[in-house]
Amino acid sequence: MRVIDRIKMTLLAVVAAALVCAGCGERSSSQTREPEDPQALQSDYNEQELGHEAFEEMKAKVAVIKSSPLYDSMNPVAETISRTAQPRYDYPFKFYLVHNAKANAFSVPGGDIYVTDSLLYAVKNDEELAGIMCHEVAHTINRDSLVMMEKKQENWKKQIAASLVLGKSAGRVLAIAFLSHLDSLGYSREVEEQADLDGADICAEAGQNPWGLIWFFREFENADNDHIPELLSDHPDFKNRIKTLEKHLRKNRAVFGKFNPDRKSGTPFSVQADAPVVFLR
Numbered sequence: 001m002r003v004i005d006r007i008k009m010t011l012l013a014v015v016a017a018a019l020v021c022a023g024c025g026e027r028s029s030s031q032t033r034e035p036e037d038p039q040a041l042q043s044d045y046n047e048q049e050l051g052h053e054a055f056e057e058m059k060a061k062v063a064v065i066k067s068s069p070l071y072d073s074m075n076p077v078a079e080t081i082s083r084t085a086q087p088r089y090d091y092p093f094k095f096y097l098v099h100n101a102k103a104n105a106f107s108v109p110g111g112d113i114y115v116t117d118s119l120l121y122a123v124k125n126d127e128e129l130a131g132i133m134c135h136e137v138a139h140t141i142n143r144d145s146l147v148m149m150e151k152k153q154e155n156w157k158k159q160i161a162a163s164l165v166l167g168k169s170a171g172r173v174l175a176i177a178f179l180s181h182l183d184s185l186g187y188s189r190e191v192e193e194q195a196d197l198d199g200a201d202i203c204a205e206a207g208q209n210p211w212g213l214i215w216f217f218r219e220f221e222n223a224d225n226d227h228i229p230e231l232l233s234d235h236p237d238f239k240n241r242i243k244t245l246e247k248h249l250r251k252n253r254a255v256f257g258k259f260n261p262d263r264k265s266g267t268p269f270s271v272q273a274d275a276p277v278v279f280l281r
Contacts, residue, residue, distance in 0.1 A: 047146065048091045051110020053175035058098060058114075059280050065097040066280035070120055073271045077130050077208070078113075084206035085137045093137065099277060103229035106182060107136040108175070109146055117277065122229055124219070125266030127212025134199035134206070135213060142198065144191055149178055189237050196245045201255070209259045210249060215266065217242045 058064050065071075078095040086093055091111040100116040107113050113136045123129045139145060187195075200210035217238050220228050232238050249256040 047109035047111075047143075049110070050175055050178075051091070051108050051112045053172040054108040054110075054179055055096075055112060057172065057175050057179055062279050062281065063098045063100070064280040065099060065117065065277045068097065068117075068277040069272045069275045070097055070117055070277070073269065074115065074120060074129070077126050078133060080206045080208060081130060081133050081137060081202065085134075085141065085202050088141050093140070095133070097277075099279070105132050105136050107140045107145060108178065109140075109143070109149075111140060113137060113140070117275075119229070120269075120271045123216065123269050125212065125215070125263070125269050127209040127266045128216040129212070129269055130203055130206070130208035131199065131210065131213025131216060134203040134208070134210070135195050136199075137202055138195040138198035139187075139191075142191075142195065144187060144195065145178065148187065149174060152177070189241070192238075193241055193244050196241055197248050200245060200248060204255050204259065209266070210256060211259055211261045211263075212266065214242055214245055214249075214261075215263045218263075 055064070074095065074097065082093040082095070089111060093111045093113065095113045095115060097117055097120075098114050101118055103116060103119040103122040105113065105115045105119055113133060115133070119132070120129070123132070196213065199213065203210040203212070217232070220232055221239055221242070249259075249261070
């Protein structure tokens, strides 16, 4: 059974419980909003729908940046990665900037990759940004967020039930739950390492130096927790991930031998200081 189908089955069980609860007590018809029909939830929503609902939820919170000179700096890197990775995934990859004080990047089902504007000010070269993006693209291709959503369903039951009673769609409910728990989702070290390795393969195929992610890791290898970007603070044991990724790059010289491991060889990444942004509403 596909992960998305297992998620739907768990969700339907939650809906049933929510409907029973919704019938408790006395309410006037004017005060009661009819919950969504459980049968309707069995329609075949997919990863793209979940991604769309996540996008709508973020847009409602005025977080998605519609236009900014920051895109002029990010898009050339994103486009090379997208062209390479697209044949490996069913839905189109799209890269969005979101406003957040923390340097971070994350992916949601359906091909959307989100990069915070703060991250663009944190990376030092194109290769670091490419490494981070390739890592997130790998998470998407491996469908890691769907697996994580399935694992977290039990913990989200109350939130899901409450949202369904308020009449939100199944896709929106899952998207809200996913986004509201981004800080605590926490992929395992094994999942992160696999995304590192797959991301390095994608970067190399795209012509981007896969050493970039290692350079970014090393910059914060000895930093205290107060100075580690959000991107790394919730990613387990990135010091050991450096060793694993380094071994992968040095072992496969036929693929990675042409790329320079020296950070000084990187292409400086520059963005306009305090670049203006227009939010999508």
